[in-house]
Amino acid sequence: MKIFAVFSFLLILLALVQTAFLPIPLGLIALVTWFLLRGTKYLVLFTIFFSLALAIVAVIPAWVVFAASCLSLYLFIGSKSFLPSRNLVHIILAVTSLVAWEVSIVGLTRLFNL
């Protein structure tokens, strides 16, 4: 339970860092790392936390962040299941997921004229 609280706090902090320092979805990197270390346990819940945190601090609709995050994570998890389990492959997949996240957010925002 302690790790659950710590990780939730970390996701909020990373959302704040994303809007203050680096325009990179650090929370998504944290979610990918969580998946690599702990599997899918609490992953959906953490994705909701990250989406809500970023939606609140960056004034983006929460459903857009959640949909983009789920798509990126699904891309990562889906590709990982049939690709060799090597660190380099994980890094390439993580970078691809980050790009997919950015494209999905911009795409959904423009598509729904938000």
Add this chain to the structure above:
Amino acid sequence: MRNENLPKIPTEKKRTITLIIGLIIVMFLLEQFGLINIITSPLQKVLEPAQIALYKTKQDLAGFVGTLVEIKDLRERESQLAEENNLLLAENAGLKKLESENEVLREQLGAKKVSEKLTVAQVIGQDPLISTSELLIDKGASDEISKGDLVIIKDVLIGEVTSVGSSSSVVRLLADSATKVPAQTQSGVKGILRGKFGNRIILDKVVQGQKLRKGEIVFSSGEADFPKGLVLGKISKVEKTPAALFQKAEVAPLLAPGSLDTVFIVGDEE
């Protein structure tokens, strides 16, 4: 008829996908009916001080590193700025005279003065995406900010409010690729100012044959809901392609978005 050879999706996977799609739909509906604000509004207020603190820390750090890097050029730049300042003071004196003349003419013509309400806002964050160029400010719907309001500093246009939260808003900067402002230069050359890749500003659609000069100030031309005369930037490079239908120029903003602290939101006074 069912195809028996098709791989079956495991039930657990199906359940997760259904749950995720359901959650997206629920979040979408909550957003549409404004119910999500019940959760987000108080949290936005709680997180705002932390957001301001982090953004200020970033600005201080960037300033410190920048000073260390540029320490050699600072003295030279100081004398240049002093010279530029004197020129601007002279120009300002001339403009003040024109302003008073304008005031007298307005009174004589009975022209209505445009009444604007200015709201002071603090910059609390930057864009969370790489491909766009936006700013976050600490004023939102509770401060009567609405979508489409312009954000300025003096007469310099910073951007336009594109998204409004309860206590914060998003400002789309001139460098954003969705920005399009009808513009004209000091010498009256007309074009469209638009952002490119979130980090460049271009004066486009300038008819060949018209003269664009480096260093010229670009203003809004008063079309497409943008008031006339707002300063948009300074031409930093003219790109001439003789075969092209139009010519282009790169425009440098007068105020670096990363260094902004306080901005003003222009709203209509009721």
